[in-house]
Amino acid sequence: MDGVPRGPEQRRPGSSTEPEALRFSVLGPVRAWRGGEPVATGSPQQRALLAALLLREGRTATAAELIDSLWGEEPPSQALAAVRTYASRLRKVMDPGVLVSESGGYAVRGLGEEALDLAAAQELAAEAEKARNTGDLCHARDVLNRALSLWDGETLAGVPGPYAEAQRVRLEEWRLQLLESRLDMDLEQGCHAEAVSELTALTAAHPLRERLRELLMLALYRSGRQAEALAVYADTRRLLADELGVDPRPGLRELQQRILRADPNLAEPPAPLAEPVAVLVRPAQLPATVPDFTGRASFVRELSEVLASASGDRARVMAVSALAGIGGVGKTTLAVHVAHQARAAFPDGQLYVDLQGAGARVAEPETVLGSFLRALGTADSAIPDSLEERAALYRSLLDGRRVLVLLDNAHDAAQVRPLLPGTAGCAALVTSRVRMVDLAGAHLVDLDVMSPDEALALFTKIVGEERVAPEREAALDVVAACGFLPLAIRIAASRLAARRTWTVSALAAKLADGRRRLDELQAGDLAVKATFELGYGALDATQARAFRLLGLADGPDVSLAAAAAVLDLPVDDTEDLLESLVDTSLLESAAPGRYRFHDLVRLYARACAERDEQPPGERDAAMSRLLDFYLARAVQVYAIERPGDRTVAHLEKGRFTGEEFADASKALDWLHAEAGPLLACVQQSLEAPMLRRAVDLLVVSIDLAESGADSRQYRKTAIAACDAAAALGEARAEMRARVTLAQVLSQAGRFEAAEEEARRADALLRGTDDPWARSTAPNQLGIIALCTARYADAEGYFLRAIDAFRADDNAPGEASAVCNLSRTLASMDRSPEAVELAQRGIEIYDELGLSVRLANARYASGIVLAQAGRPAEALVQLDEALRIFTENRQSLWEGTTHYRIAEVHLRAGRPTRAARHAEQALVTGCIGGDWMRANALTVLGRALDALGQADRARACWREALVIYDEAGSAEAAQVRRLLAPLSAT
Numbered sequence: 001m002d003g004v005p006r007g008p009e010q011r012r013p014g015s016s017t018e019p020e021a022l023r024f025s026v027l028g029p030v031r032a033w034r035g036g037e038p039v040a041t042g043s044p045q046q047r048a049l050l051a052a053l054l055l056r057e058g059r060t061a062t063a064a065e066l067i068d069s070l071w072g073e074e075p076p077s078q079a080l081a082a083v084r085t086y087a088s089r090l091r092k093v094m095d096p097g098v099l100v101s102e103s104g105g106y107a108v109r110g111l112g113e114e115a116l117d118l119a120a121a122q123e124l125a126a127e128a129e130k131a132r133n134t135g136d137l138c139h140a141r142d143v144l145n146r147a148l149s150l151w152d153g154e155t156l157a158g159v160p161g162p163y164a165e166a167q168r169v170r171l172e173e174w175r176l177q178l179l180e181s182r183l184d185m186d187l188e189q190g191c192h193a194e195a196v197s198e199l200t201a202l203t204a205a206h207p208l209r210e211r212l213r214e215l216l217m218l219a220l221y222r223s224g225r226q227a228e229a230l231a232v233y234a235d236t237r238r239l240l241a242d243e244l245g246v247d248p249r250p251g252l253r254e255l256q257q258r259i260l261r262a263d264p265n266l267a268e269p270p271a272p273l274a275e276p277v278a279v280l281v282r283p284a285q286l287p288a289t290v291p292d293f294t295g296r297a298s299f300v301r302e303l304s305e306v307l308a309s310a311s312g313d314r315a316r317v318m319a320v321s322a323l324a325g326i327g328g329v330g331k332t333t334l335a336v337h338v339a340h341q342a343r344a345a346f347p348d349g350q351l352y353v354d355l356q357g358a359g360a361r362v363a364e365p366e367t368v369l370g371s372f373l374r375a376l377g378t379a380d381s382a383i384p385d386s387l388e389e390r391a392a393l394y395r396s397l398l399d400g401r402r403v404l405v406l407l408d409n410a411h412d413a414a415q416v417r418p419l420l421p422g423t424a425g426c427a428a429l430v431t432s433r434v435r436m437v438d439l440a441g442a443h444l445v446d447l448d449v450m451s452p453d454e455a456l457a458l459f460t461k462i463v464g465e466e467r468v469a470p471e472r473e474a475a476l477d478v479v480a481a482c483g484f485l486p487l488a489i490r491i492a493a494s495r496l497a498a499r500r501t502w503t504v505s506a507l508a509a510k511l512a513d514g515r516r517r518l519d520e521l522q523a524g525d526l527a528v529k530a531t532f533e534l535g536y537g538a539l540d541a542t543q544a545r546a547f548r549l550l551g552l553a554d555g556p557d558v559s560l561a562a563a564a565a566v567l568d569l570p571v572d573d574t575e576d577l578l579e580s581l582v583d584t585s586l587l588e589s590a591a592p593g594r595y596r597f598h599d600l601v602r603l604y605a606r607a608c609a610e611r612d613e614q615p616p617g618e619r620d621a622a623m624s625r626l627l628d629f630y631l632a633r634a635v636q637v638y639a640i641e642r643p644g645d646r647t648v649a650h651l652e653k654g655r656f657t658g659e660e661f662a663d664a665s666k667a668l669d670w671l672h673a674e675a676g677p678l679l680a681c682v683q684q685s686l687e688a689p690m691l692r693r694a695v696d697l698l699v700v701s702i703d704l705a706e707s708g709a710d711s712r713q714y715r716k717t718a719i720a721a722c723d724a725a726a727a728l729g730e731a732r733a734e735m736r737a738r739v740t741l742a743q744v745l746s747q748a749g750r751f752e753a754a755e756e757e758a759r760r761a762d763a764l765l766r767g768t769d770d771p772w773a774r775s776t777a778p779n780q781l782g783i784i785a786l787c788t789a790r791y792a793d794a795e796g797y798f799l800r801a802i803d804a805f806r807a808d809d810n811a812p813g814e815a816s817a818v819c820n821l822s823r824t825l826a827s828m829d830r831s832p833e834a835v836e837l838a839q840r841g842i843e844i845y846d847e848l849g850l851s852v853r854l855a856n857a858r859y860a861s862g863i864v865l866a867q868a869g870r871p872a873e874a875l876v877q878l879d880e881a882l883r884i885f886t887e888n889r890q891s892l893w894e895g896t897t898h899y900r901i902a903e904v905h906l907r908a909g910r911p912t913r914a915a916r917h918a919e920q921a922l923v924t925g926c927i928g929g930d931w932m933r934a935n936a937l938t939v940l941g942r943a944l945d946a947l948g949q950a951d952r953a954r955a956c957w958r959e960a961l962v963i964y965d966e967a968g969s970a971e972a973a974q975v976r977r978l979l980a981p982l983s984a985t
Helices: 044-055 062-072 078-095 117-133 138-148 160-188 192-207 210-222 224-243 250-260 297-308 330-341 367-377 386-399 413-419 452-463 465-481 486-497 504-511 527-536 541-548 559-569 571-583 599-612 617-641 646-650 663-673 675-684 689-700 703-707 711-729 732-749 751-767 771-787 791-809 811-827 830-847 851-867 871-885 889-907 909-925 929-947 952-965 970-985
Strands: 022-025 031-034 037-039 099-102 106-107 319-324 352-356 405-411 426-431 445-448 587-593 594-596
Touching: 022 117, 044 062, 044 078, 044 106, 044 160, 062 078, 062 106, 062 160, 078 099, 078 617, 099 751, 117 138, 117 160, 138 160, 160 192, 160 210, 160 367, 192 210, 192 909, 192 952, 210 224, 210 250, 210 970, 224 952, 297 319, 297 330, 297 426, 297 445, 297 527, 319 330, 319 791, 330 405, 352 367, 352 587, 367 386, 367 413, 367 771, 413 426, 452 465, 452 486, 465 486, 465 504, 486 504, 486 527, 527 599, 527 703, 541 559, 541 571, 541 703, 559 571, 559 594, 559 599, 559 617, 571 587, 571 594, 587 791, 617 646, 617 663, 617 675, 617 851, 646 771, 663 675, 663 703, 675 711, 689 711, 703 732, 711 732, 711 791, 732 751, 732 771, 751 771, 771 791, 771 811, 811 830, 811 851, 830 851, 851 871, 851 889, 871 889, 889 909, 889 929, 909 929, 929 952, 929 970, 952 970
Parallel strands: 319 426, 319 445, 352 405, 405 426
Antiparallel strands: 022 031, 031 037, 099 106, 587 594
16 A cells, blocks of 8 residues: 555446546645556656646647656657657556547546546635635635645655646645645634644745744734744844845734734734614614613624514515523513614514513413504404404504514413414514423524623623723622623622712622622612522422522533432433423523533522522532542543552542443543533532542542643642641541642642642651552652652652552552653663663553553653663654543643653754644643743754744743743753853854
8 A cells, every 4th residue: 555545436426337436646746546546657757747737637738848848958869759658558547538639749638526636625725715705714724724635745746857846836835825824814713822833843944935934923922922923033034134135025024013012903803793773763662772782792683684584575484583591691681672773674663562471470462462453553342352363363464564573571482472473574582581492483592691891891881981990800800790691780780880989899899709699689679689589489399409409519510410410310300300491591501411500590599409408418418429420430530541550449439330431532521521510529528528539539530630621720629628638637638639739730840839748748648558648649759859850869759659559559550650760760871771661661551551651651761762862762652652642632741742752853953843843842731831831942942043043042042041030940050051152142
């Protein structure tokens, strides 16, 4: 096999005997396939002839043109005969009629769609341009990436002749233009951090291409790396002057000036579309729109478009939009605002009714129809008695008219159906706390809370700019405490507006207490709690219990399985309950199988639990069941990731057994999906009698700390666990929590704090017999000593850890300590021992089948081999470690491995590759936090300096020096030495 990706077999529909179609590639070596099998294309000159014909896209090339294409101005004496021979040989391997002779020349005709990779790339590029012009950047980027993936190395690789050389230059220029276009769209969509690595490598490969430099400057600036962005300009200006004797083009100079003055437009998103202007038309029953209506621009546009479809000459159906959402989310306000804006499209009137759907006595459709018929001019004596007759007359009166009907606060679809117009030209807007999935043909809109910007704008409109502007942060705290719920914001703002002596900070302080927040959110006849009471009062007993107990959990959301554990019910019954709560808008469906409360609704649910849940102990029992659920599942994930690890044998036991996961990938999916709820559950459970189980849950979910995405929340939770265990005098739990916290602090590069925690845990070992801590604590102390270059201390700790792991029969733990010891010995110039130990660690993990831990062993082996002067072997180990870390979503380890690969490439004299991997480390993040970031910046600076980009190298080293100085790291002296020659120059 030649390693070329195989496309699907190309057959015409319905044909099973027709020969498979030919495919050709020129965006790389010139090759041909029939189906999945390669077709011989002959000598380099024969491939040159084939390329010349393919690139003419069916046009005929004369013999003279082909001779000139293959040999230029000095063809051989038998050039014409050679061309005919090449054509004859190609004709034998092609389908009949593909290579044709015509007018003394040749042409390739009759190829199928996408038979040539260049044609496919051209179609994709055109599709991308069209998508970009319509604003669909996601699709445009995807299509451009597909086009760029068609290149397989150098265009027309190995093909001789002047024609091939000219086409090679042309197509390479086109490829770079496509790449620049895609990178430009990357930056438009906010992917600037990811683009820096690619742009760094591209500018090194194409140093005189100013557009790439411009994109790199913008990407660095938007990534918060202003000094580097300006350094790119300085490097470019010097290079252009040295190589070409010219200055940078105006666009590049202008970008430099904009960066210098921190032009806010460099980072601003496109301006939103202006809302349509309302035209006031009478008569109307619509309530007055609020004068301070704010935000909701996307919903306004969406609903306006639906209403527009009901009016005009092309209207063919009656348009219905049904808005659903929690009480206080602003359904009525939005519907009234949209209705006012659409009045011009409904000149025959607007009808309005409050259907009282959330109250104890909902409005009867017959009564509503009677009032509508009167409003439409029907005399009382002409109004029929029955619902059916009233509805029929109502529809008849609306026939041929353009009327908008606003049905506010509906109870359900059954109440709404008789009130809907029946003809084109009319439209209905419906608001309800219930999602009306059973309202045929309705355009359903789920109204969520406001965005932070919208919420702040509403608050400011009510309170006044002069009071809010000086206390913007406090105002943000207020709207966040209101859960961005419009009703709550309006109440809070109205209270403040009515009290001139209050400050925004004073209001924020009042709302900071979650226990009193609902009581604070009332003004006059407006109250958030009263709004929620209406919904809660309509629930049956089973629904009310589920509402109360689910509100106890602090997590951002809850999975169906976790909710079943809380409620102590089968999953199917739980799903029915939760979906019924979603229908009432008291609960939100965050995603399939996941549910969440609005913050204020959660507070209300907890207040209901304290007031109504009997016996009171059921609240604690529900939270204990949730903790047991997470512990059982997390233990399963840990066991799958670390077969043979004895940690799970030393944990507290809960009431559940963990559900088996299909594979390691599914297990990791679960852990990362549950990160927020799981860590919140730990923090809620740091009291006796749940403390030990909570700390053990923290221990077995350590992958969350190493993944990067959840490291900060994990560290916060570990600190809380340490404090809680110490306060309760629970030595075993405190010891485990401190070891875990030490691990997290080490990963963040905070070695001094990490060592303090690990030493405190080590001291606690004297009073307890915990095999897990007895081995893990010295291993962690050794890691800290290794990272702070105290190699003799590290060796002692690791030898102690190895003995403890062996005593516990914990082979994976032993392998971890062995790998750590190998790195220590390598740093002590004991390379032969180090290499042998690293290989032993790999062998242990191989025997156990440990994927992620095997990556750690290969990572250690790569470092040891590099220090032993064996770079090729080191890269093999590091590349394999990178693959495993990436597959297992260990992003911090992934970034750290990129850094180590960059080091090896730099030592081997490959600065371009080193720069690209160092950039990737900076973008992804590393174990070791800011300290490792400074290491990566130092390596990046060395690589850039080797590439002739001295100004940007200096910017990297200066940033690294700031980090080292703040941490008091010894590496600062090394960076000062790097900067000294540049400063002298």
